[in-house]
Amino acid sequence: MTIVNTHQAEAWNGYEGKHWADHHDRYDAVNSGFNDYLLQSVRAGDRVLDVGCGNGQVSRLAARRAGHVTGVDLSAPMLGRARAAAADEGVANIDFEQGDAQVHPFPADSYDLAISRFGIMFFADPVAAFANIARALRPGGRVAFLSLRGMADNDLGPVFAAMACHLPKPEPVPDGDGPTSLSDPIRIHEVFTAAGFTGVTATPVEALQVWGRDAQDAADFLAAWGPVRFLLDRVDATAASRARAALVDALLPYGQADAVRLRGAAYLITATRP
Template structure:
């Protein structure tokens, strides 16, 4: 496998990918409220390409609606989980491939729809990546991608603010990317237009995200989440302990109906390959 996003490959084949694979059910509970925003575009005659497919929930759901679905991801642990879950569900019209979507040799003009649930924010060269995906689409092919909006638009803002009182500023990612790299609609239009797409739109969408059974359970999970763990690792142990302890009272106001439920905010990016 040839890769250019080496830092992302190391993360998703290390702790980050293992944590997502080991807790695939929790991550799906966290993000599945956004699924219908993507799946509304999948028709029964479509070949679907899922970028950054992770543990494959969206790929499996797309395969059930479409003629076939292919998931692509960097992560060996998550792809192993994705394949096992697809086999357990008896889904035959599905394929999972390991690759860096920025340079992966997708078969040209083979897909009708490319989708992604928060798997597109970490490309070192996003114009090159989305142009490569465009080449995999048939003329008139569509994309439907979800990316994070600014943290200020998400309920996580107040939770992270409680932690920030005890921590130094978050260090920059080693590869310069971040979960919020596509949080500006103007930048989205610029990138996708440069990559050759037309009819580019960035529509704000929201969904409820379940982080745990109660505040303590959610705090334990959030503290082990890759971005939080990365931030905590750059603080001294005492400060990290105070920040972690601040999570439970910060999450407690979001407990209702047997779960911790936070509002998540995203952009639904849609565009067409001419």
């Protein structure tokens, strides 16, 4: 397997990927409110490519509408979970491949639709990645991708800000290699146009995300999420305790009778290969 995104490969085959695989149900509860934005693009008989498929929930749901779905991801732990879930659910028109979508040798002109639920923001070279995906699509093939909007547009923004004074400032990530790397519609249009797509649109969409049963449960889960855990591990026990307490307090206003729900904001990116 050829990988150019080595940093991401290490993360998704290490702690981060294992945490997502072990807690697949919780991460799906966070992100599944966005599923229909992608699934509405799936047509009967489509051959679908799910980029950054992770634990495979969207792949399985798409397979129930499409002719066949191929999910690709860097993470071996998450692909293991995806294959097991597809087998348990009896979804037969599906397969999963481990690979870096930026350079993976997809068969040319083979897919009608490429989809992704927040799996496209981490490419070392996004133009090269989307050009590679474009080659995998047949002429006239479509994409429907979700990318995260900026933290100021998401309820996680003020939640994370509440911890900021207790934690070191996150290190900047290279351009195109972070969760908000495709949070600007102008950049989205530039990247996808440079990759050879036409009719590029970036539509703002929102969904409620379930982070836990209550504020404490949600805070414990968020504190174990890779990016937050990394920062907590870089401070002493007192500062970490204060950051965790601030996280609980920040989540309290979002608590409802059965769950903590935060508003998530994204862009639905659509485009066509000429």
